[in-house]
Amino acid sequence: MVDVPDALVPLYLRLSRADRPYATVEGARRRLREATLRPRPYGPPRRLRRDVRVEVADDRGWPVYTLTPAAGSAPVGSVVYVHGGGWVNEISSQHWQLAADVAAGAGTTVVVPIYPLLPRGSAAPVGERIVDLVRRTADAHGPACLAGDSAGGQIALSAALRLRDAGTVLPLVLLIAPALDLTWSNPRIPEVQPSDPWLGRPGGRFFADAWRGELPLTDPAVSPLFGDLAGLGPLSVFSGTRDILNPDAHLLVEKARSSGVDVVFHEAVGQVHVHPLVPTRTGRAAARTVVRELRAACRG
Numbered sequence: 001m002v003d004v005p006d007a008l009v010p011l012y013l014r015l016s017r018a019d020r021p022y023a024t025v026e027g028a029r030r031r032l033r034e035a036t037l038r039p040r041p042y043g044p045p046r047r048l049r050r051d052v053r054v055e056v057a058d059d060r061g062w063p064v065y066t067l068t069p070a071a072g073s074a075p076v077g078s079v080v081y082v083h084g085g086g087w088v089n090e091i092s093s094q095h096w097q098l099a100a101d102v103a104a105g106a107g108t109t110v111v112v113p114i115y116p117l118l119p120r121g122s123a124a125p126v127g128e129r130i131v132d133l134v135r136r137t138a139d140a141h142g143p144a145c146l147a148g149d150s151a152g153g154q155i156a157l158s159a160a161l162r163l164r165d166a167g168t169v170l171p172l173v174l175l176i177a178p179a180l181d182l183t184w185s186n187p188r189i190p191e192v193q194p195s196d197p198w199l200g201r202p203g204g205r206f207f208a209d210a211w212r213g214e215l216p217l218t219d220p221a222v223s224p225l226f227g228d229l230a231g232l233g234p235l236s237v238f239s240g241t242r243d244i245l246n247p248d249a250h251l252l253v254e255k256a257r258s259s260g261v262d263v264v265f266h267e268a269v270g271q272v273h274v275h276p277l278v279p280t281r282t283g284r285a286a287a288r289t290v291v292r293e294l295r296a297a298c299r300g
Contacts, residue, residue, distance in 0.1 A: 003281045009272055010242065013197035021086065022203035029206065032088055032118055040090040042114045049100040059113070062129065067103040067110040077171070077298030078109040078141035080134050082159075084150025084177075084274060086204075087211040088118045094277040095149070098287060102147075105288075106295035109141040115155070122213030123158070123222045130159040135168070145172040145297050147290075149274050150245075151211075153178025157224035160232060169233040172297035174290060176238045177274045180225040180248040182208035183217045188247035195242045198273045204244075225252055230259040236293050237263065238286055240271030264293070 013019070021031035044054055044065065053070045056063055068075050081099050083091040091114065103110040113133055115126050138144035148156030153175040160173045184201045193201070212222045220227030225248060235256055239249035246267075253265045266289060268275055268282060276286035 002279075003284060004279050006270070006280045006282055009278055009280060010197045013272065018198050019196075019200050021088070022198070022200035024200075025202050025206050028203035031086075031203075032207075032210070035088050035090075035117065036119060042090045044096045044100075045093045048096060049104055052100045052103050054100075059133070060129075062116075063114040064133070065112040065114070067099055067112065069104055069107055073107065075103075075107055075109045076142065077300075078111060078137045078144045079106070079294055079298065080111045080113070080130070080137050080144055080146050080156075082113065082115070082130060082146075082148035082152035082155045084148065084152040085117070086207050087121070087151045088207055090114075090117065094279075098277060098290065101287060102291050102294055105291035106298055108294065108298045109137075111137045111141075111144075118207065118210050121211075123155075123211050123219075124213055124215055127155060127158050127162065127221050130155055131162050131166075134159060134163060134170070143171050143298070143300070145174065145294055146170055147174040147176075147294065148178065149176035149277065151179050154180065154182070154222075154224060158221050158227075161220050161224055161227045161229075164231050164233075169231065171300070172234050172236060172293065173232065174236045174238075174294060174297075175252075176276050176290070177240065177243055177245055178224075178237070178249065178252070179204075179208075179245060180223065180252050182212065182223045184208065186247040186251070189244045192242070192244045192246060196244045196273070197242070199244050201244065225255070228259070229256045229261050232256065232259075232261045234262040234297070235264070236266070238266045238268070238276055238290070240268045240273065240275045242270060243273040245273065
């Protein structure tokens with residue numbers, strides 16, 4: 001497997017204009033319109049790891065995939081993985097690859113919900129269903145960890161807060177470049193923006209305003225950074241410094257630690273948004289850390 005040089009990733013993102021849906025409000029509107037007119041496929045790639053078994057079931061209108069090791073000992077524990085994509089983009093092959101790596105490498109059951117995106121989905125109903133899915137996954141497969149990247153990180157942490165409120169503390173909540181404050185008001189965002197080749201605040205605000213539904217942007221179901229973090233189980237946070245979500249990751253880590261929450265912070269200097277999903281040497285090393293941490297958490 002060939003690693004892409006780290007330095008080429010920001011250049012590729014700039015040349016491909018990956019920031020078009022985020023740099024302007026009009027770009028965000030175009031992306032939402034395109035996603036509504038031409039929904040993208042969500043199924044796993046045909047060529048996924050051969051040592052992973054993939055099944056799918058309909059859960060009240062949601063396709064929910066289950067990935068398990070195809071051979072060897074029985075899987076231990078479980079992980080519910082909520083994919084990112086700005087609440088508007090469907091799950092990608094990179095998400096599927098990480099989910100498969102976790103199933104095989106951690107020897108666990110990975111549950112991947114295909115949740116409704118904008119304009120059909122919104123924070124409150126999607127969050128409620130994720131909470132229910134985590135509970136049922138734990139009942140069926142053993143203690144459930146929760147993982148999510150980007151927009152999926154927002155959904156995951158908001159769900160973990162609700163589960164905590166109901167008396168369920170998870171073995172681990174693992175967040176990759178999570179969206180944490182959908183007001184996009186962190187004063188450090190303008191400092192990071194020139195180095196970020198992918199995300200932008202104008203489009204991010206547009207998608208956030210649509211995703212919040214009838215809730216205020218400061219509701220923890222929308223912006224988990226505004227929630228009370230005390231009593232959460234362990235957190236693991238991955239963030240690159242060329243990501244405008246990185247300043248909020250720092251705030252999350254500081255707030256969690258001051259609330260007595262056990263936090264591991266993996267900050268990668270010079271890396272872009274969701275770098276553990278990127279096929280670079282640094283990204284693959286981060287993905288291996290993701291697998292290792294989830295394996296340890298699933299096995300207690």
